Amino acid sequence: MAFMSRTPARQGVAGNRVRIAAGIAVSVIFLFPVFWMVLTSFKHQVDIFTNPPKFLFSPTLETYVEYMTRADINKRLANTIIVAFGSGVFSLLVGAMAGYALARVRIKGAATFGLLILLSRGVPPIALAVPMFLVARKLGLTDKHITLILAYSTFLVPYVMWLMRSFFVSLPRELEESAMIDGCSRYGAFFKIIVPISLPGLISTMIFSMILAWEELLFALVLTNRHATTMPVAIAGIAGDTINGANWAALTAVGTITVVPVVIFALLVQKWLIKGLADGATKG
Amino acid sequence: MGTVQIRNARKAYGAVEVLHGISIDIEDGEFVALVGPSGCGKSTLLRMIAGLEDITGGDILIADRVVNNVAPKDRDIAMVFQNYALYPHMNVRDNMGFALRQRRVPKPEIAERVSAAARILGLEALLDRKPRQLSGGQRQRVAMGRAIVRDPNVFLFDEPLSNLDAKLRVQMRSEIKELHQRLNTTTIYVTHDQIEAMTLADRVVVMNGGVIEQMGPPLELYDRPASLFVAAFIGSPPMNFLSGRLAEGDILLMADGTRLRLPVGDPKRRSEVTVGVRPEHFAVAETGWPAVVSVVEPTGSETQITARIAGQTIRVLVRGRFSAPPETVIHLQVAPEHVHIFDPAPLPDLAELEDVA
Numbered sequence: 053m054a055f056m057s058r059t060p061a062r063q064g065v066a067g068n069r070v071r072i073a074a075g076i077a078v079s080v081i082f083l084f085p086v087f088w089m090v091l092t093s094f095k096h097q098v099d100i101f102t103n104p105p106k107f108l109f110s111p112t113l114e115t116y117v118e119y120m121t122r123a124d125i126n127k128r129l130a131n132t133i134i135v136a137f138g139s140g141v142f143s144l145l146v147g148a149m150a151g152y153a154l155a156r157v158r159i160k161g162a163a164t165f166g167l168l169i170l171l172s173r174g175v176p177p178i179a180l181a182v183p184m185f186l187v188a189r190k191l192g193l194t195d196k197h198i199t200l201i202l203a204y205s206t207f208l209v210p211y212v213m214w215l216m217r218s219f220f221v222s223l224p225r226e227l228e229e230s231a232m233i234d235g236c237s238r239y240g241a242f243f244k245i246i247v248p249i250s251l252p253g254l255i256s257t258m259i260f261s262m263i264l265a266w267e268e269l270l271f272a273l274v275l276t277n278r279h280a281t282t283m284p285v286a287i288a289g290i291a292g293d294t295i296n297g298a299n300w301a302a303l304t305a306v307g308t309i310t311v312v313p314v315v316i317f318a319l320l321v322q323k324w325l326i327k328g329l330a331d332g333a334t335k336g
Numbered sequence: 337m338g339t340v341q342i343r344n345a346r347k348a349y350g351a352v353e354v355l356h357g358i359s360i361d362i363e364d365g366e367f368v369a370l371v372g373p374s375g376c377g378k379s380t381l382l383r384m385i386a387g388l389e390d391i392t393g394g395d396i397l398i399a400d401r402v403v404n405n406v407a408p409k410d411r412d413i414a415m416v417f418q419n420y421a422l423y424p425h426m427n428v429r430d431n432m433g434f435a436l437r438q439r440r441v442p443k444p445e446i447a448e449r450v451s452a453a454a455r456i457l458g459l460e461a462l463l464d465r466k467p468r469q470l471s472g473g474q475r476q477r478v479a480m481g482r483a484i485v486r487d488p489n490v491f492l493f494d495e496p497l498s499n500l501d502a503k504l505r506v507q508m509r510s511e512i513k514e515l516h517q518r519l520n521t522t523t524i525y526v527t528h529d530q531i532e533a534m535t536l537a538d539r540v541v542v543m544n545g546g547v548i549e550q551m552g553p554p555l556e557l558y559d560r561p562a563s564l565f566v567a568a569f570i571g572s573p574p575m576n577f578l579s580g581r582l583a584e585g586d587i588l589l590m591a592d593g594t595r596l597r598l599p600v601g602d603p604k605r606r607s608e609v610t611v612g613v614r615p616e617h618f619a620v621a622e623t624g625w626p627a628v629v630s631v632v633e634p635t636g637s638e639t640q641i642t643a644r645i646a647g648q649t650i651r652v653l654v655r656g657r658f659s660a661p662p663e664t665v666i667h668l669q670v671a672p673e674h675v676h677i678f679d680p681a682p683l684p685d686l687a688e689l690e691d692v693a
């Protein structure tokens with residue numbers, strides 16, 4: 053403290069510089085693989101395997117043109133969008149209402165129940181994937197969008213429920229009580245008062261859920277084979293197809309195609325994301 | 337008809353009973369204050385009337401109808417909460433009109449009723465603001481506006497002024513009183529502040545530990561407190577208490593042997609008693625109880641004297657001016673009707689009550 057108080061202003065500037073430098077360093081570490089993926093996707097096959105790796109090369113759109121015009125890739129992209137959107141919306145609806153109940157309803161054992169649901173997330177997904185496949189087959193639900201949406205909800209609903217529970221706990225109960233005196237039922241109070249107030253939190257939670265669904269591989273691999281297959285499965289397929297050697301250009305190009313919509317989406321909703329993360333609760 | 341009857345109402349949370357059988361009959365148009373220390377069950381009782389808490393036992397009737405199992409929205413009540421509970425995403429106009437919109441009142445009528453209420457409360461200029469753009473006092477007013485546009489059978493207030501600073505609290509207090517005189521709607525008002533209760537209510541219900549200690553018009557509680565608790569709770573500055581044994585019918589025999597002759601006797605009592613006298617009911621005279629002055633504090637219109645009788649500290653409030661150096665012995669007289677004799681009981685912790693305020 054004594055050291056800091058001697059030159060507070062310069063300390064502040066220096067402290068800021070350290071922070072910015074650290075931020076950049078962390079970003080570089082996180083983003084380098086992405087950067088390398090994007091870079092590789094523009095290379096000719098010959099440039100990919102040079103050692104040392106090339107930063108300067110004549111770029112090509114060849115791989116993109118090939119894969120973006122392929123019907124199966126487009127279908128998978130569409131599937132991914134449907135499944136991510138569907139599971140985002142569905143888990144938000146169910147999870148938010150469950151989170152609200154956990155936050156508000158005074159029932160013996162509610163906390164234990166909530167904890168159990170959270171603990172269910174401790175089961176490794178691979179242990180669930182096979183039973184899930186068997187159940188889906190019995191129900192005639194294999195290889196359908198709804199199959200993945202329901203499967204993803206098994207981990208998204210607990211996630212949404214816990215995030216939204218802590219959000220709702222921070223809102224004063226009197227808001228709904230007032231609404232209930234003013235003429236609403238419990239559901240009316242939830243949808244007319246609590247939901248509008250919680251919109252930033254709800255939307256940012258839904259966005260995270262969608263991203264989790266977007267990138268999910270294991271369940272998609274097990275539960276789908278042709279019609280409802282998603283992009284991560286496509287990437288895995290390319291990665292596994294090594295008959296003619298690893299097709300890095302294809303792998304990275306399809307990877308980039310998968311990431312770009314998420315980045316665009318994140319930029320579009322950035323305002324909501326930051327607001328939802330920052331203010332936690334909007335109090336009156 | 338805004339009558340409210342509470343018949344032997346009980347409330348338990350799990351195995352713990354917090355209200356032990358409360359009965360109050362409230363007339364149409366009456367202003368009743370529920371007052372008592374924090375945790376005595378005032379809010380719980382009010383919330384049971386509102387339908388926000390289940391009724392464990394007994395009955396609650398609003399307008400002669402048992403409402404035990406009626407949803408809050410069907411009880412025709414309006415409630416003002418301590419934190420106001422304004423809907424943060426709606427402007428003042430929509431906040432005030434919300435209940436009417438829920439009841440599908442035609443739009444022009446809503447607009448009319450909202451602006452009438454806004455006029456009464458001086459909110460016209462604020463109708464387009466969001467709650468977060470209002471000061472504490474303005475929010476309080478909006479919360480009241482939201483209640484009065486409803487024109488309900490009963491108003492329920494739960495410590496509506498506790499979040500305001502002292503000056504604003506006094507101002508809003510008289511506005512609430514004025515509003516009640518104007519609208520004449522049955523009102524149940526919860527507060528821990530006995531001054532608020534005394535100044536506002538037609539009838540004050542003093543609660544303690546989940547039971548009613550006493551209820552009646554404010555001055556009746558002041559003049560004839562039924563228990564030591566009520567005596568200590570009602571009145572400011574608080575009543576003085578002297579403890580000792582009652583001897584010969586009218587002598588208070590104190591621990592150090594001091595004998596005080598009481599202006600009234602109570603031959604039935606023979607044992608330990610606590611005698612209460614309000615500070616404003618002492619008169620300094622030539623004869624009477626001897627008291628040793630510790631501090632004299634003039635305020636102009638009146639003078640407060642802190643003194644000791646047999647080592648027990650008392651406060652005396654006299655009109656006008658008075659001066660005496662410390663350690664002077666003065667003599668105090670009390671009229672018979674101003675001496676209260678109680679069985680000894682633990683006193684409520686008044687310092688703690690002040691903290692809450």
Ligand SMILES: Nc1ncnc2c1ncn2[C@@H]1O[C@H](COP(=O)(O)OP(=O)(O)O)[C@@H](O)[C@H]1O
Binds near residue numbers: 373377379381
């Ligand atoms: N939800 C609850 N669960 C358990 N006990 C409660 C609950 N709400 C209130 N109580 C208890 O009931 C008693 C009365 O509370 P309350 O009515 O809020 O008091 P007051 O409004 O007079 O300060 C307190 O002892 C409090 O701890």
Ligand SMILES: [Mg+2]
Binds near residue numbers: 378379380495
């Ligand atoms: Mg209370």
